[in-house]
Amino acid sequence: MQDVRVKICGLTRAEDVAAVAAAGAAYAGFVFFPKSPRNVTPEQARTLALLAPPGLAKVALVVDADDATLDAITRAVPLDMLQLHGHETPERVQAVRARYGLPVMKAVGVAEEADLPSIGLYAQVADQILIDAKPPKGADLPGGNGLAFDWRLIAGKRWAKPWMLAGGLTPETVAEAVAMTGARQVDVSSGVESAPGLKDAARIAAFVQAAQGARAVPKLRG
């Protein structure tokens, strides 16, 4: 069975890229959201992306970004994927895929059973789905809040596209999350930081090691 693939999101410094590459993560995420402590400009992201070794996929995370914003990001940064983390409609997902020719991962927030149909809906149009915890009402950030959802909601579920589990994961919990949900890909931000926006190389290494050592044992639901 293949290793669980890991995405470390919200890199802001050259040493973060080095730590993510050294740990063996599959994806490096850059956040373009001014209110975030992890926000980077297209120029900063370009500098960081150019440090990534071959095999480390560079992902730009945007929130309800218009074409002008995406034009600026995609022109500046060598990217492998776009992550749409706002209220983008399925039509907008299709339009972004067509305009930029990059795979698109759509984030879907989950807090209860009623949130699950959206995953199937977006799986029809996106290349990947990020299944994340729904942000609390009034939160400043639509993601990256370090909050987990009840993993039992998705245990044993299958979707038509590859998906990634996110939300409040840590080096200490990721193995249990993988075992419970059957995730083959996981995404983390707060759980590998020493302070908001400050990535911790030791926690990144511990997270990747724990994720890759985990084995999915999904419980099938009736």
Ligand SMILES: O=C(O)c1ccccc1NCC(=O)[C@H](O)[C@H](O)COP(=O)(O)O
């Ligand atoms: O990380 C941010 O600051 C952020 C800002 C705006 C939208 C999304 C954001 N992060 C989303 C991510 O991809 C996170 O990795 C994911 O939500 C999990 O975050 P965490 O619970 O902190 O591990």
